[in-house]
Amino acid sequence: MYENNNSNNPFSLNGNTPVAQQQDSVFDLRKVLDILGSYWYLFLLSFLLTGTAAWLYLRYSTPSYKISAKILVQDDKKGGNLPGEEILSQLELFNTKSSVDNEVEILSSRSIMESVVRDLQLNVMYVADGRVKKTEQYRNMPFSFKWLSLSDSLTAMNYTIRPVNEKKFSLSRANLTREGSWNDTLHLPEGVVFIQRNPLYAFVHPEYYVKVVSIDQAVGKYRSLVTMAVPNKQVSTVDLSITDGIPERGEAVLNKLIEEYMKASVEDKNRIADSTIAFIDNRLVIVTKELSGVEKDIQQFKQSNQVADLEEQAKLLVSSTGDFSKQLLDQQVRLNIVESMQKYMQDEANNKRVVPSSLVVQDPSFLGLVERYNTLQLERERQLLSTTESNPLIKNIDQQLQGLRGDLNTSLGSLKSSIQIGIDELQRSSGSLNKKIAQVPAKERLFLDFSRQQAIKQELYLFLLKKREESALSKSSNLAVARIIDPAKSDALPFKPKRLLIYLLAMVAGIVLPSVGLYVKELLNIRVTNKKDITGATKVPIIGEIGHAQNKEMVVAKRDNVTPVAEQFRALRTNLQFILAGPQQKVILLTSSMSGEGKSFVAANLAAVLALSGKKVVLLEMDLRKPKLSDKLGVNNMTGFSTYAIGKSMLEEVIRPSGIHENCFIISSGPIPPNPAELLLLEQTEMMFTKLREKFDYIVVDTAPVGLVTDAQLLARFADATLYLVRQGTTFKQQLQIPGDLAAQRKMPKISLIVNDVKAGRSYGYGYGYGYGYGYAETQRKGVAGRIKRLIGKS
Template sequence: MSNRNSDWDDDMELTSRKSDNKDLVRFFGRLISNWYWFVLCGLLGLLCSFIYLRYTIPTYKVTAKILVSDDKKGGGMLSASALGDLSGLMGAKNSVDNEVEVLRTADLMREMVIAEEEYVVYFKSGTVHSIPTTSIPFKVNLLSDVDSISLTKSYTLKAMPNSVMEVSDRDTTFQVKLGAPFVIDGVGVLKLERSALVSNNKSDEYGFSIMPIRKATDGLIKALTVEVTNKLVSTIDLTLDHSLPRRGEQLLAVFIQKYMGRNLHDKNVIADSTLAFINTRLSKITEELAGVEDRISGYKQSTKLADITEQSKILLQESAGYNKSLAEVEAQLAMLDALSSYLQSSANPRVVPSSVLPQDVAFNALVTKYNELVLHRERLLLANTEDNPLVQNVTSQIAGLRQDMINNVGSTRRNLDLTRQKNVQMSGALTSQIQQVPTIERGYIDLARLQQIKQAQYIFLQEKWEETAISRTANVSNAKVIDSPKAGDKPVSPKRKVVYFIGLLLGLIVPLCFIYVRDLFNLRVRGKDDLDRLSHLPVLGMVAHSDENKYVVVSKTSRSPIAEQFRALRTNLEFVLHGGKTILFTSSMSGEGKSYVALNLAVSLALLDKKVLLMELDLRKPSITSKLGLPAGKGFSHYIIREDMRIEEIVMPSGVHENVSLIQAGVIPPNPAELLIAPRAEQLMKELAQRYDYILMDAPPVGMVTDAQLLARYADTCLYLVRQDFTYKEQLRIPSDLQMKNKISNVQLIINDVKVNRGYYGGYGYGYGYGYGYGDYGQENNKGRFSILTKLRRKKS
């Protein structure tokens, strides 16, 4: 069971893949069939691109690079200057990001616009559009304030005799004299002057546009790009898009100059502010210092003071020396007391710490010898007892040395006591002398301290004033131009190759989209592919479109492609009938060619020397009789109503072939459906089946009435007509539903009125699977008649 499912899945996947490939091939075939539209639209797209490039003003890219000092990256120009200590307080720190924002400000761009008068744009008038230019023989000067421009105005200039200029726009025309001021509403006071740039062609017409400062500034800001392309260095790239490369270079250069000038001005303002601050402080500190010095001089004169300061320093130094000596003596006494206690403990001989009294050489020698004996005694005890004479000898020596050291420590301590008493006495005497310093001297010390503070402030400010004054004269901008403005040789917009490519692409996309949308919204059957996709019923054959004016195109001598189609249809029909002989013709609606196909198929069957009967059973709207040019006579309705009528009375020759007979519809009855299923009708069909080899029933459209469903009981097969570009796709559900519900069995589809277009439908040819095409094969040799191929070729040419 799993293998069957796997095979089924593989079959479904293969079918889906084939269907997808077929749709893709069909789509490309459709594109190929409309190749001339792609060529035409592609050429049209290229033409539009050429026109666009011809009349589009090119834009050039002007680039420049500047280097700025960045304190964060160690490139600050103030780092080694005199203002280095004050720059943090005065806001002079730099960074690349800050400078980028400064370069993007509208105020800086406004300065450049005003300096270069970029609010006035000159142009040369052309046939289609105006071209910006800088070579104009006239110059416009704005005499009023630049902020007085509130409207954008554009005027053309024409030279007149006597230095008179004609100024005109769409609404007004007036004349002004060169050098004479004139007023334009919304602009201000202007004056025209002759420029040194004189055009070589006197017939050229020029003009100018004047716009508000803000509009000109905004336009240049949008055209300016300021960016840091490398974060590791402190360089800034500036790019200006302009239609005139030389003018763009000039504008960008002036813009950079304005930026550097503003930067230098900011530095000078900081330096000037610093100098003013220092001068103010210097004057105040000078006054305060002079006042303190006057107070000191008066104080000394009033108190008759000598240079007590030096004396006081000496007393303080001596007192500090005695105090230090006293502290050292106290420390040594404490150490001697600890050492004496250590030596008096004679329980076990122990090593005495050395360097306790580094200044006493004799004591240090006793300590060294004592420690050696103690260590020697300990080594002897490792192999002997304390009763050993050697051990006892060493022990007695140790006891003697200990007593000597105790005596030495006692003697040294007595000497230190005497030294301490002396130091205490001297320190007390000095303290008494210090306490005897007059209170007046203390006042003098306070004044001297204040004098030192004021003097230090005065010296610091004087040094900073000198440094700032020197740096003020050496101030430079923190930016440097390392790549001057240069315009590219080729315009950046529009790009010719890109425009041509887009034009060609759009030219190819338009017919592609048109074909896709046309197919997407197409509701009618376009060919066999639609039948394969929308219906599961088999296609018996296809009938091509015929330009002939007659209804019967099949004859004994006919070898036209359409005649071969009916022969192929006849061949396929033999495999469908399986020995049957009754064929029903129907369709979804009227006008799909049932009668036409039935007539020609009847003749094609008759050429096999078969007896063929064509029954006109469209009792509501019969058409075969009129198409054959036969008079109306007795027919099917008469036979069903009149029981005494015989079959021979309604059967008549068709006139198209001796083996083809016709039964007309007869009079149009009020109840055609009831007549078609009458018992006499069933008897008629049985008798006709015995007399004829083939019976072709032309029934009404099954999509409109039920007559075809009623006639299906007599038919061995049903040929369902589908007309190209006429039958709706939705109507293909009708035959499928009829067969699925067993209302009509053995339904075969026939595609009628197929317009031959090999590229569009992949070249199915004629017939069903045999592919008769338009070649020399099968064409008639009649000189007076053109084949369908010849007509189609001439029609295309």
């Protein structure tokens, strides 16, 4: 166990997780800011682009305004009663139940919106040229299109209107040009249009554009734009809103929609009242004739029998049979009404009409059937406004109506049977009185029958007159099921686009876009770019970092050289003292994952800094397959390790000066052998390392990449420490598993990483991180000052 006394070394060299790796596991805001700050120009450019895009969008986008309205709907469950409703409730006529949910559905129906579109001509849009773009106009145009007829197959058509003078104009579209007069009709293939001149506005553009779509398209568009909501379950108010680029048009749409809805609700009530009044009028004609006939029979009876007053004569009889007669009269009235309803229901001409509900005897089950039947009839007529009888929906309603009609007939039959049974029972009960009536003279008895018929017809006649007056009064007092609380009104400021939000989004986009780009770039990068890539992939400690060398020299670690790279090799030399424990540990093996990661460069400079410290160093070029070291140092490679291993050269013959330093020697690889691995297994190799350990203080071995061949593993048995090269921007991230596996399986001794070719600033940490900055900066300042003095002296 040992520790590094050099404050510039942030690594723990005891084989455990390095301190730097532990620090990298914590999010470092300073590091992130430094990385992002190195790309400040990208963020500045992104801010300029997104800010400009936001300004252009706000400058040329069409603002949309939100228009709102509020109505109160009659809801029996929530108490949303309308003014005057309590008076009508006393009549108990046409008492149709309503709820806010049902009324919302009616309000959003297609038929009502179609009426709005047709009345306001919303399928016609006017466009005029602006300074930058074309803008839509509404009601402030010098003319207007009013379609008298329009083809249902029309999808969309664009027209261009060119005013010729105050009386003439020219209309053109694709493959068609027509001339016409203002305030006149124009026959087009799409239909007949009336083009009206508006004298309040003058022509300020040479051309105007009109876009016409079908009614169905316009209805679908505005149904999707209008939203309706009930604020909560405790109230019966409905909030209506629409978003439109022209506030006046949005207000007109909502106001017209409410108007058409209220008008339709009143019309539904009036139609039920009209049907009831018509039925009563027909019955009055029949009952009047029957009553007149009975009265004529009584007149003829009195004249032929010379009867002046039968009241006193029949008083006792009438008083005795009064109770039974009254009950029998009520039952006969009900029977007459039921028979009339049966005739009405059996008449095929009334199949498409609503059933009068106010005349029926108050039977709850029958009233429920009548209410459902009338509701379906009204729904069928409303749907026929926008579809045909062949529509499956209409056929479905017809089937339901047919079933309900059968149920009504069945109910009427049952009701008639029960009434008839009651009449029979009353007639049997009055049998005892009939014996007494038989004693009455035949004339008086016959007169009594006439009087009874007269009373029945008169009672029915008065009942019908009363109901007709009630129906007429109810119709004249019919009110809509809703009233306006707030008419449609537009907001003062546009609903969208929101300027603050757009600029905020532009600011966020200005930060996110380059950040995402940098993140994606880092995510797609498969090579090592920063320290976190290394510490996150392997637990092997980093012993040193070698910066990027600006020049192309092979050896940068010279006696008087204080460049950053030279100082890093000196720091590496210091860190090696903590790995090589004792004077007997002197063999340093350098390997990497693949070729091109700088093993020869690091080996030569490591040997140089070790020689600068006064130690005797030998540099072994053991990359027998692709040797580079001897060539770059200018050493003759005709003889070397390969010739020594096969016995053609002595060890003393292949040890030559390296030219780096007087204490630094080199053994080159020699000619490339056909069997490099077998040469490393020879006994001569072991003998060579034994003799070199006796003669030299340090032995630096440059080997082949361990990720490609096994040469380095074969030499590992002679090494005391292994330096594994990782090159920034070259080594693949997946290859970092190799040193970890070698260390875990103990195939190579004391493995440590050296990060080579580190570019300062942008991507790797905070710079080199080895404490050379002060000296190097001072040297730079001195060098700059010297150059300035020399320039002044020359001038």
